[in-house]
Amino acid sequence: MVKVIMHGCNGKMGQVITRMAASDPELKIVAGVDARAQALNDYPVFGDISDCDAEADVVIDFSNAAAVDHLLDWCQEKQMPVVLCTTGLSEEQLKKVEDAAKRTAVLKSANMSLGVNLLMKLLQDAAKVLAPEGFDMEIVERHHNQKVDAPSGTAIALADALNGALEEDYEYVYDRSGQRKKRDSHEIGISAVRGGTIVGEHEVIFAGEDEVIEFKHTAYSKALFAKGAVAAAKFLAGKGPGRYDMSDVIQL
Numbered sequence: 001m002v003k004v005i006m007h008g009c010n011g012k013m014g015q016v017i018t019r020m021a022a023s024d025p026e027l028k029i030v031a032g033v034d035a036r037a038q039a040l041n042d043y044p045v046f047g048d049i050s051d052c053d054a055e056a057d058v059v060i061d062f063s064n065a066a067a068v069d070h071l072l073d074w075c076q077e078k079q080m081p082v083v084l085c086t087t088g089l090s091e092e093q094l095k096k097v098e099d100a101a102k103r104t105a106v107l108k109s110a111n112m113s114l115g116v117n118l119l120m121k122l123l124q125d126a127a128k129v130l131a132p133e134g135f136d137m138e139i140v141e142r143h144h145n146q147k148v149d150a151p152s153g154t155a156i157a158l159a160d161a162l163n164g165a166l167e168e169d170y171e172y173v174y175d176r177s178g179q180r181k182k183r184d185s186h187e188i189g190i191s192a193v194r195g196g197t198i199v200g201e202h203e204v205i206f207a208g209e210d211e212v213i214e215f216k217h218t219a220y221s222k223a224l225f226a227k228g229a230v231a232a233a234k235f236l237a238g239k240g241p242g243r244y245d246m247s248d249v250i251q252l
């Protein structure tokens, strides 16, 4: 039985995972942490991770970028493995993730779904063929109107996957409104759409001369992220210090 602290337990993802865990005999949420006090759960909830005295094997985090520094400090100090799913982290915070992984197990992934993690692999093959042939690469992501970070962590991870497969470095361009010049060939455009209850869509467009190839992932519910996070928590429990990602959990 894997014992979990759910960080951000009263949020949208925290509640989907709470419901999923209730019918999983291999995993139990022993405590939750949330800045918002709400009696939603049948486990104890703390306002701050420092007050949490539950005995646990792993933390699952779906909270807010502003909460991540404190969480990483606590996980390092307790040598508590952490599945870090919160997006919108700054460069400084990304460095802190690497530092924390020297003292405890950290699995960070902007998208816990099988589909997006497979897509990253497929895109690398496509980019290796298409970018040297002059195809322009653009990413469009769409999310619900409650999302606070833009572009999505997944869009950045997809761009990083493209960049990582290519010989030369590509610059990310988020906004062309202030520009009066043609697109540079060595850029990856990233655009964000926000509206309604869209769970999450990511489109990667390779636009060449007289032909366009598009890859698209659509999430129809948040359950697919929860399923990935639960699998990641089971994988990470008991692991030593190190930096892990979903490719360690999912066979691709």
Ligand SMILES: NC(=O)C1=CN([C@@H]2O[C@H](COP(=O)(O)OP(=O)(O)OC[C@H]3O[C@@H](n4cnc5c(N)ncnc54)[C@H](O)[C@@H]3O)[C@@H](O)[C@H]2O)C=CC1
Pocket: 007, 008, 009, 010, 011, 012, 013, 014, 033, 034, 035, 036, 047, 048, 049, 061, 062, 063, 064, 065, 066, 067, 084, 085, 086, 087, 088, 109, 110, 111, 112, 113, 149, 225
């Ligand atoms: N990696 C992935 O597959 C996915 C990542 N996400 C990311 O997860 C994060 C949360 O998403 P949602 O659940 O939709 O957001 P949400 O806003 O519904 O929930 C976040 C929860 O965190 C709580 N929180 C804020 N500050 C806190 C603190 N200092 N300590 C503890 N709890 C705190 C809030 O009170 C709230 O209940 C976002 O960054 C989102 O982008 C969301 C879905 C999938």
Ligand SMILES: O=C(O)C1=N[C@H](C(=O)O)C[C@H](O)C1
Pocket: 087, 110, 111, 143, 147, 151, 152, 153, 154, 155, 199, 200, 201
């Ligand atoms: O905030 C969300 O909802 C999501 N956030 C993640 C991201 O920023 O990539 C993953 C998913 O698309 C849903």
